[in-house]
Structures are given as structure tokens and as C-alpha cells.
Amino acid sequence: MMKRIFALIRARNLEFFRDRSALAWNIIFPLLVILGFGFGFGNSKQAQFKVSYLSLSQDFPTHPFFKTEYLSFHKVEDVNEGLDKLNHHKVDLFINLSEAPLKYWINQSSPKGYIVEKILLASGAPPSNELIRSSIDTKEIRYVDWLIAGMLGMNMMFSSLFGVGYSIVRYRKNGVLKRLKATPITAFEFLSSQIASRIFINLSMSAIIFFGAKVLINFSMMGSYPALLLCFFAGSLCLISLGLLCVTAVKSEELAGGLLQLCSWPMMFLSGVWFSLEGFSQGLKSFAKLLPLTHFVDSARAVMNEGASFTQVSPHIASLFILSFIFLGISSYFFKWE
Amino acid sequence: MIILEAQNLHKTYPNGTRALQGLHLKIEQGICFGLLGPNGAGKTTCIEICEGIQKADQGTVLFLGKPLDRDFKYRSGIQFQETALQDFLQVKDIIEIFSKFYTKSFPIEELKSFCQLDDIWLKDHKKLSGGQRQRVLLALSLVNDPDIIFLDEPTTGLDPSARRNFWELVKLIKSRGKTVILTTHYMEEAQILCDQIAIVDAGKIISEGSPKDLLLQYFPNDSSKNLEDLFIKLTGKELRE
Numbered sequence: 001m002m003k004r005i006f007a008l009i010r011a012r013n014l015e016f017f018r019d020r021s022a023l024a025w026n027i028i029f030p031l032l033v034i035l036g037f038g039f040g041f042g043n044s045k046q047a048q049f050k051v052s053y054l055s056l057s058q059d060f061p062t063h064p065f066f067k068t069e070y071l072s073f074h075k076v077e078d079v080n081e082g083l084d085k086l087n088h089h090k091v092d093l094f095i096n097l098s099e100a101p102l103k104y105w106i107n108q109s110s111p112k113g114y115i116v117e118k119i120l121l122a123s124g125a126p127p128s129n130e131l132i133r134s135s136i137d138t139k140e141i142r143y144v145d146w147l148i149a150g151m152l153g154m155n156m157m158f159s160s161l162f163g164v165g166y167s168i169v170r171y172r173k174n175g176v177l178k179r180l181k182a183t184p185i186t187a188f189e190f191l192s193s194q195i196a197s198r199i200f201i202n203l204s205m206s207a208i209i210f211f212g213a214k215v216l217i218n219f220s221m222m223g224s225y226p227a228l229l230l231c232f233f234a235g236s237l238c239l240i241s242l243g244l245l246c247v248t249a250v251k252s253e254e255l256a257g258g259l260l261q262l263c264s265w266p267m268m269f270l271s272g273v274w275f276s277l278e279g280f281s282q283g284l285k286s287f288a289k290l291l292p293l294t295h296f297v298d299s300a301r302a303v304m305n306e307g308a309s310f311t312q313v314s315p316h317i318a319s320l321f322i323l324s325f326i327f328l329g330i331s332s333y334f335f336k337w338e
Numbered sequence: 339m340i341i342l343e344a345q346n347l348h349k350t351y352p353n354g355t356r357a358l359q360g361l362h363l364k365i366e367q368g369i370c371f372g373l374l375g376p377n378g379a380g381k382t383t384c385i386e387i388c389e390g391i392q393k394a395d396q397g398t399v400l401f402l403g404k405p406l407d408r409d410f411k412y413r414s415g416i417q418f419q420e421t422a423l424q425d426f427l428q429v430k431d432i433i434e435i436f437s438k439f440y441t442k443s444f445p446i447e448e449l450k451s452f453c454q455l456d457d458i459w460l461k462d463h464k465k466l467s468g469g470q471r472q473r474v475l476l477a478l479s480l481v482n483d484p485d486i487i488f489l490d491e492p493t494t495g496l497d498p499s500a501r502r503n504f505w506e507l508v509k510l511i512k513s514r515g516k517t518v519i520l521t522t523h524y525m526e527e528a529q530i531l532c533d534q535i536a537i538v539d540a541g542k543i544i545s546e547g548s549p550k551d552l553l554l555q556y557f558p559n560d561s562s563k564n565l566e567d568l569f570i571k572l573t574g575k576e577l578r579e
Contacts, residue, residue, distance in 0.1 A: 171422075171424075174422035175418070175420060175421055175422040176422045176423060176424055178391065178418065178421075179418065179421050179422070179423070179478075181391060182389060182390075182391060182411070182414075182416040182418070183411060183436065183439040183440070184408060184411040184412055184439055184440065185439055
């Protein structure tokens with residue numbers, strides 16, 4: 001029995017190690033992830049909590065609270081900006097140093113805000129009796145309200161990248177594409193059909209999850225449904241196009257898996273699904289703006305949490321359409337049936 | 339009238355294999371043309387270039403005197419040696435979907451009875467026997483009511499009964515005035531179905547004509563010889579070599 005098992009192990013190992021593209025990718029991908037995370041999150045003093053403050057002075061505040069390690073501080077121009085960042089979970093606490101007595105705000109639904117408040121009060125200066133705790137005047141956005149757009153986006157990303165990517169590689173490998181090549185179907189027609197089919201699947205699945213979650217947790221939906229539908233349509237189109245681009249000429253499932261992961265991992269962490277990039281380096285923020293999921297999450301979140309209109313989300317929608325056009329153009333040009 | 343003509347086809351694969359080395363072919367309309375040859379002789383490469391699936395390094399293929407274009411795809415039907423279809427589709431779905439790819443189509447009810455698909459019409463294609471599967475693939479190649487049909491080793495792996503059944507279908511296709519181009523390992527199949535054959539070896543046609551004329555030419559005094567003997571004489575190889 002062991003002989004047979006070893007023979008099968010040998011067969012699989014040979015298959016894996018002789019697929020050079022997949023082998024190289026299995027080595028290169030983890031290195032890229034390590035390098036990427038090292039670059040993005042490598043600072044050993046990485047802040048755990050984010051605080052925004054308003055101050056009339058150009059100098060950095062001297063209060064002991066501002067010397068606390070592992071907190072990052074971001075100056076804002078006015079109270080509204082500070083409250084907006086707090087409300088949208090971009091920071092955990094906002095403190096106004098420009099008038100006495102000092103006022104600070106936390107988001108009631110944020111666990112991090114609770115902890116930063118404790119740190120502020122424990123820092124001793126100013127004494128806690130000179131601090132005024134305030135709550136946000138506008139309707140508070142709960143963490144779950146903030147998170148839901150990201151979760152829907154992430155689900156759509158996996159469905160688009162892996163659902164389309166893997167099926168095309170499988171079709172290419174087992175000859176389905178070769179059979180279609182023998183018909184009058186063009187690469188453009190084939191790719192369009194895959195996109196249309198996946199958009200339909202994505203929109204249907206997202207609608208089920210959206211309304212199911214709405215019933216279960218009653219998250220906030222401030223904007224219009226047509227605007228949200230446009231965000232989903234543009235986001236879905238862009239993510240599917242990216243999936244097609246990844247596998248446009250790939251025949252190995254393992255290589256395709258690596259390429260799709262290369263696209264999905266940065267989006268999972270840098271597109272603001274789980275946490276805001278407030279306080280991260282400008283380079284990282286600029287990179288995140290190139291990612292389709294960032295535009296989807298920002299636009300859907302704006303519609304859902306702030307009631308943003310078509311016009312307000314149009315820059316994100318335009319970016320998604322432009323990226324889709326680029327991805328589709330390249331993938332149609334390099335598409336291989338076999 | 340010549341329906342398909344291959345002129346001076348050359349093809350070398352990236353690994354250095356020279357599959358075709360100046361192959362010429364002329365196929366008359368309305369006949370069944372057999373392309374025979376040992377494994378690795380270049381039959382599939384030749385047929386795939388004639389189908390427009392692969393590109394030749396050199397040489398041209400003409401359909402009714404014109405280089406292959408999009409119109410050729412509407413007027414040709416292809417049954418590959420191995421074909422995969424999308425999962426979870428019934429025979430009915432496959433035929434209906436493929437018929438939508440073309441402007442002209444064989445009436446589905448007629449195609450269904452022509453290829454004997456009635457019993458398996460609602461079956462998942464993954465659950466078909468070898469013979470049933472080949473009948474579905476033949477139906478796919480006929481779905482656009484083509485003028486020319488390529489059958490690449492269509493009966494390989496079928497049991498004798500399924501093979502004979504398939505031959506009857508090919509005869510029916512011929513009787514409708516269609517041109518059939520067939521590659522096969524089975525000399526009996528070629529002898530029964532083909533009006534003309536070409537024997538390919540090392541990427542070239544080494545002999546061409548009707549089975550009867552070729553047997554007369556190479557075995558003028560021995561009527562007991564058949565195509566298999568001719569094949570071995572010309573290629574120096576056993577059939578499955």
C-alpha cells in the first residue's frame with residue numbers, strides 16, 4: 001500500500017515541480033506578500049489607535065496624552081472634519097484643543113474609541129474634570145454599518161476574480177475554449193458573455209446578502225438604491241475585468257491561483273474593507289487608490305452611510321469604468337483560446 | 339468542384355517537432371475524404387489548420403477558392419478528437435446553445451432524430467456512454483447545417499456496434515450532399531466511408547486516390563489485399579505504432 005501511496009506522491013510532486021511557472025509563483029508570491037506587508041506595515045511603532053485633533057498652534061501638542069506610544073495623531077482643519085473622520089471610523093477619538101475647556105468625542109459604537117478614551121483619561125493632563133466628553137450630533141454610524149459595504153465588496157471581489165478566473169483556466173485546459181473557437185464566436189463575444197453572466201450572478205448574490213443582512217442587523221442605508229446599484233455594477237465590471245486580465249493567457253490553475261491572490265490580497269487589506277488607511281503613508285494611500293475594490297468600497301460606503309448622490313460618487317464610478325476599459329482592452333488583445 | 343484546398347502547408351511546433359513539411363491537399367465537394375497516417379504523422383495538425391483552429395507557419399488553406407475567413411466558420415462543422423463541454427449541461431442545452439451561435443441552423447427536432455438523441459435528450463452530457471457522446475458531438479458539428487464537416491478520429495474508443503452505428507450516420511450525412519473530412523486509425527472505416535483517401539507520413543502526403551484505385555495501383559495482382567496492407571506497405575509502420 002505504501003508503495004502505491006509513494007508512487008502517487010511522486011507523480012503529484014513531479015507534476016507540481018515540472019510546472020515551472022506555478023513553481024516560480026509559489027516562491028515569488030510569498031516573497032511579494034512579505035515585502036508588501038513589510039513596506040506597508042513594517043514600522044515597529046505601528047500605531048494601534050488613531051486620534052484626530054484640532055489645534056490653533058502649528059506646533060505639535062505638548063499634553064502628555066500626545067506622547068503616548070502606539071497612538072497616531074492627525075491634525076484636522078475644523079471640528080466638522082474631525083467629527084466626520086470619527087463618524088466614519090477613520091479615527092477612534094477626536095479632541096478639540098482650540099478652545100477651553102477641552103472637548104473630545106468618541107464614537108459610541110467603537111470598541112477602539114472606548115479604549116482610547118481610557119488612555120486619554122489616564123494620561124493625567126489635562127485632569128479629567130477639565131475635559132468634556134461629547135457625543136456625535138449626527139446619526140452615529142455603527143461599525144457594522146461602516147463594515148457592510150466592505151464585506152459586500154470583498155464577497156464580490158472573490159466571486160469575480162476566482163469565479164471567472166478559474167473557470168476560464170479550466171475551460172482552456174480541458175478544451176471547452178477550443179470547441180468554442182471552432183464556432184463563429186469571437187474573443188470579445190466570449191469575454192463579454194462571461195462578464196455579463198458574472199455581473200448578473202454578483203448583483204443577484206449581493207442583493208440577497210444585502211437584504212438578508214438588512215433584515216438581520218438593520219444596518220443604515222442613507223442613499224438611493226439606484227446609486228448603490230450603479231456602484232455594484234461598476235465595481236463588479238471592474239473586478240471581473242481584472243480577473244479576466246489575470247488569466248487571459250494562463251493554462252495552469254496553480255499559476256492562475258497565484259496571480260489571482262496577488263490581486264486579491266492587497267485589495268483585502270488596503271481597500272478599507274476592515275479598517276481605514278487614515279494614518280498610513282501617503283504612498284500606501286496612493287497605491288490603494290489604484291485598486292478597484294477601494295473605489296467600490298468608498299462609493300458604496302458613501303451611498304450607504306452618508307446618502308451620497310450619483311454626482312458625489314461619480315469620480316469613483318468613472319475610475320472603475322476607466323480601469324475596466326484598460327483591463328478588458330489588454331485581456332481581449334492577449335486572450336488565448338488554447 | 340474543389341471545396342477545400344491546402345497549399346504547401348508547413349508547421350513546426352515550439353519544441354522543434356516538424357509536423358507538416360509542404361503538405362498539399364485538394365478535396366472535391368460532396369465526397370468523404372479520409373486522412374490516414376500513423377500516430378505523429380501530422381494528421382491532426384493538418385486537419386486543425388484546415389479547420390482554421392491552428393495557423394500554418396507557411397502555406398494557405400482555401401475554402402471555395404478563398405482564404406479561410408469568418409464565413410468559413412458559419413459553413414463548417416467540427417468534431418474534435420477530444421472535446422470538453424461545460425459542466426451540468428443536458429444534451430438539449432448543449433444543442434440549443436450551440437445552435438444560437440450560427441445564423442443558419444439544422445432544425446433541432448430533425449437533428450435530434452438524425453443523430454438518435456431522443457433517448458438522451460434530457461441527460462447530463464457527463465453521464466453519456468462513449469457512443470452516445472460521439473453522437474452528441476456529431477450533432478454539434480451539424481448544428482449549423484454545414485457544407486463541410488471535419489471528423490477527427492470520431493470512432494476511436496467506441497465498441498464495434500457503436501462504431502458501425504456512427505458509420506451509418508456519416509453515410510447519411512454524405513447522402514445529404516455534405517463534404518466530410520475524416521481522420522481515422524481504422525482502415526475498415528476508411529474503406530467503407532471514404533471516396534478518396536490521402537496517406538500522410540512525416541508531414542507529407544505520400545499517396546492519394548480512391549481506396550479502390552490505390553489498391554489496384556499498389557497490389558495489381560492481389561485482390562485479397564486491403565487498406566491496412568496498403569498502409570503498412572506505404573508507411574512501413576503498424577497501424578497503432
